[in-house]
Amino acid sequence: MHTTNISLGTPPQSFNALLDLASSVLLVPSVKHSKTPGSTLSPPHQYNSTLSSTFRPNGTAMTSRFMQEDVSGYLSYDDFHISSLTLSDALFQEAPTWQPFPECGLCDRPVDTLFPLGPYNASAPQNFMSPIAQLIKAEILDSNIFSLRLSRNPGDGEGQLVLGGIVDEEFYTGEFRTIPMTSLPVPNSPGLNVFDEGDKWKTTISTLTVGLDSIKHAFSTPTVAIIDVGFPFIGLPVSLAEDINALLGTDNWGPFAWADCEERDTFPNVTIILHDEEFILTPYDYLLEQKFKEDGDRLFCQSAFWTMFEDEDRDGGRDEGVVVLGSAFVKAWVSVFDLETGGMSFARAKHGPPRHDPGHGV
Numbered sequence: 001m002h003t004t005n006i007s008l009g010t011p012p013q014s015f016n017a018l019l020d021l022a023s024s025v026l027l028v029p030s031v032k033h034s035k036t037p038g039s040t041l042s043p044p045h046q047y048n049s050t051l052s053s054t055f056r057p058n059g060t061a062m063t064s065r066f067m068q069e070d071v072s073g074y075l076s077y078d079d080f081h082i083s084s085l086t087l088s089d090a091l092f093q094e095a096p097t098w099q100p101f102p103e104c105g106l107c108d109r110p111v112d113t114l115f116p117l118g119p120y121n122a123s124a125p126q127n128f129m130s131p132i133a134q135l136i137k138a139e140i141l142d143s144n145i146f147s148l149r150l151s152r153n154p155g156d157g158e159g160q161l162v163l164g165g166i167v168d169e170e171f172y173t174g175e176f177r178t179i180p181m182t183s184l185p186v187p188n189s190p191g192l193n194v195f196d197e198g199d200k201w202k203t204t205i206s207t208l209t210v211g212l213d214s215i216k217h218a219f220s221t222p223t224v225a226i227i228d229v230g231f232p233f234i235g236l237p238v239s240l241a242e243d244i245n246a247l248l249g250t251d252n253w254g255p256f257a258w259a260d261c262e263e264r265d266t267f268p269n270v271t272i273i274l275h276d277e278e279f280i281l282t283p284y285d286y287l288l289e290q291k292f293k294e295d296g297d298r299l300f301c302q303s304a305f306w307t308m309f310e311d312e313d314r315d316g317g318r319d320e321g322v323v324v325l326g327s328a329f330v331k332a333w334v335s336v337f338d339l340e341t342g343g344m345s346f347a348r349a350k351h352g353p354p355r356h357d358p359g360h361g362v
Contacts, residue, residue, distance in 0.1 A: 009052030017115035024118040024130040027093035155352020172334035172347040181342035211268030231326035235308030257303035304328035
């Protein structure tokens with residue numbers, strides 16, 4: 001998970017917020033929170049309006065979604081803080097009621113809320129609550145952009161989120177390549193039920209190639225690629241993800257596919273074409289390092305290629321028209337998101353050395 005610290009009120013009340021490129025709603029759990037049936041964990045931190053001298057009530061009833069929970073509450077105003085920026089009298093949803101989906105695999109979470117970084121669109125539903133939209137309206141940002149550098153390896157240190165500017169030059173190499181946002185709608189899909197209904201950073205994907213031509217998948221319909229950091233994998237049609245993992249020789253444990261970390265140098269690159277621009281992922285990008293204490297801190301490498309969307313058949317089946325390029329993709333780049341044009345720019349990120357743990361691969 002990639003998180004940042006935000007706070008509300010005077011004095012500030014802090015919350016650990018998951019970065020999310022696919023939502024626009026700023027919501028915080030209320031101290032009035034009561035655990036609902038099926039909920040396994042209360043949010044670690046809860047907002048108490050009575051402790052803030054800058055709180056101002058609004059009271060308008062509001063419902064929204066947080067991961068796999070339906071959230072209801074009401075609108076409130078208070079000062080919002082992130083790093084050195086302060087947004088006075090920010091509008092947000094104060095939420096005492098959190099109702100999980102019947103099967104909520106994301107409810108046992110170590111975070112309090114999301115920090116919404118969805119595209120600015122004044123006409124989008126609930127976008128008036130977006131802290132980005134409110135920062136733009138208040139003319140607080142130096143430039144109406146934000147940039148991300150996500151940590152991939154322990155040697156990378158903490159990542160960076162820069163509001164109104166670009167990540168330090170020392171963290172990337174080469175030139176930025178810019179791709180526009182697509183106007184294509186995101187198709188309805190059961191695989192997308194963890195996303196809210198807000199605007200998303202999205203472009204088009206035409207092909208995905210593994211190695212020189214071991215697998216070359218040309219998407220059969222105009223296909224939207226959602227860029228998001230709250231999702232750790234690369235969500236693909238079932239047959240494509242299965243074919244890639246079979247080519248990589250992964251061991252499959254339920255929905256998870258694992259490869260031998262010590263063999264990464266022998267694995268092929270993966271080339272993705274987004275709006276006519278080529279983006280190459282190395283095995284160190286798409287094999288995600290994991291360690292588990294119950295296995296003696298052994299090093300495991302998990303394939304990022306996730307079976308997310310059904311397709312009709314394995315031989316020329318119709319794609320669903322959408323893929324999700326999650327943090328496994330975003331980590332490979334320093335990315336810049338333009339809140340005025342909707343453009344997304346990417347330069348190759350510099351990363352520290354990967355972990356090596358001989359004899360402990362899977």
